[in-house]
Amino acid sequence: MRTLLLSVLLFPLAVQGQQIVAEVGRVTTSFDYHDSNGERLDNLFPMAHVSFALGYRKNISTYLHLTGHLLFNEYGSEASIDGINARLMWNMEYLGAGLALDGEFYRRKGIVLLVRAAAEPQLMLRGTQTINDRLYDMRGVEEFDKPFLFLRGGAGMNYCADERTVITMRYMYGLGQPMGASSGGERLRMRTSTFSLGLLWNLGRCTYCRSMRLR
Numbered sequence: 001m002r003t004l005l006l007s008v009l010l011f012p013l014a015v016q017g018q019q020i021v022a023e024v025g026r027v028t029t030s031f032d033y034h035d036s037n038g039e040r041l042d043n044l045f046p047m048a049h050v051s052f053a054l055g056y057r058k059n060i061s062t063y064l065h066l067t068g069h070l071l072f073n074e075y076g077s078e079a080s081i082d083g084i085n086a087r088l089m090w091n092m093e094y095l096g097a098g099l100a101l102d103g104e105f106y107r108r109k110g111i112v113l114l115v116r117a118a119a120e121p122q123l124m125l126r127g128t129q130t131i132n133d134r135l136y137d138m139r140g141v142e143e144f145d146k147p148f149l150f151l152r153g154g155a156g157m158n159y160c161a162d163e164r165t166v167i168t169m170r171y172m173y174g175l176g177q178p179m180g181a182s183s184g185g186e187r188l189r190m191r192t193s194t195f196s197l198g199l200l201w202n203l204g205r206c207t208y209c210r211s212m213r214l215r
Contacts (some may be wrong), residue, residue, distance in 0.1 A: 018059055018206040021067060023168065025051040025196025031077040031090070032189040033143075041079065049074030049091075051194055054085065057102075059208065065102040071095070071120060076188055089130040092144060096122030100152075110160035110209065116172065120150040121179070143188040146178040150192070160209035166200035 030046040073096070078089040094133025098120030106113035124145055128136030140146045156170030176190040202208055 018029045018203055019057040019070065019166075020170070020201045021055045021057050021198060022054040022200075023051075023170070023196045023198030025170075025194045026051075027051040027073055027075070027192050029075040029077055029192040030191045031079075032187075032191060034122075034187045043081065044077055044079045047076035047078060047089075047091075049076055051196060052197070053198070055098075057200065059206075063104040065104075067100040067102065069098050069100065070100060071122075073122065073192075075192070081136075085140065087130075087132055090127070090138070090144075091130075092138065094122040094148065095125050096120050096150075098150075098154065102181035112158040112160075113155070114155065114156050114158065116170065118150075118152045118172070118174075120152065120174075122148050122176070124148075124149060135160070143178070143186050148176045148179055148190070149179050150174045150176040150190075152192075152194075163210045164202045166202070166209060168196075168198040168200055170194075170196050170198070172196070 027050070028046050028048045031041075031044050033041045033044065050054070051071065051073045053069045053071040055067050057065050057067040059065050070111055071149055072096045074091070075094060076089070076091045078087065080087055098118050100118035102114045102116050104112050104114045124138070127141075127144050129136045129138055130139075152172045152174035154170060154172035156168060159167045159169075161167055172192075172194045174190075174192040176192065178188065
C-alpha cells in the first residue's frame with residue numbers, strides 16, 4: 001500500500017505532467033455483507049456522501065490518457081433489523097490513491113466523450129456505527145479497517161471551455177473489496193456509484209484544448 005501511494009505521488013515527477021485535475025462528486029454506497037455462516041444481512045439501504053479527487057494527467061497518445069490521483073471518499077449505509085425495532089447506520093471516511101486510464105472515442109468542437117477504468121486502494125481514516133442513539137468507533141473492526149481495493153469503470157465528457165481549461169463530467173461504478181480475508185469468515189463488499197464534476201487545467205505547452213477547439 002505504501003509503495004503504491006509513493007508511486008502515485010511521484011508519478012507527476014517521473015513524467016512531464018501536462019494537466020492538473022480536480023473533481024468533486026456525490027458517491028452512493030451499497031453494502032454487501034455476509035456473516036461467518038455466509039448469510040446475507042438484508043434491509044440494507046444505500047446512502048450518499050461526498051467524493052474529492054486531485055491529480056495529474058499525462059497524454060499517452062492522441063486518444064489515451066493516464067491519471068494518477070489522490071482521493072477522499074465518504075461511504076455509508078443504513079439498515080433496519082426486523083423484530084427488534086433497531087436502526088443501524090455506518091459512516092466512514094477513506095483516503096486513497098489511484099491510477100485511471102481514459103480512452104476517448106468521440107471528439108468534436110471541444111467536446112470529448114470517453115470511457116475510463118481505474119484501480120484505487122483506500123484506507124479508512126475514521127468510521128462510526130450508530131445503533132439507534134448509541135455511537136460506536138469502527139477503528140479496529142476488521143471488516144472495515146482493512147485496506148480496500150476499488151475497481152471502477154464508467155464514462156464521461158470533457159468540454160474545452162478555453163485553451164487551458166476543461167470542464168469534466170463523469171459517472172463511475174465501482175466495487176470495493178478488502179485486501180485480505182477476514183479471520184472470522186465475515187465478508188463486506190461496497191458497491192459505489194459516483195457522479196462528479198471537475199476542472200482540468202492544461203500546463204506548459206499542452207495543446208490538448210487548442211487542437212480540440214479547431215476540430
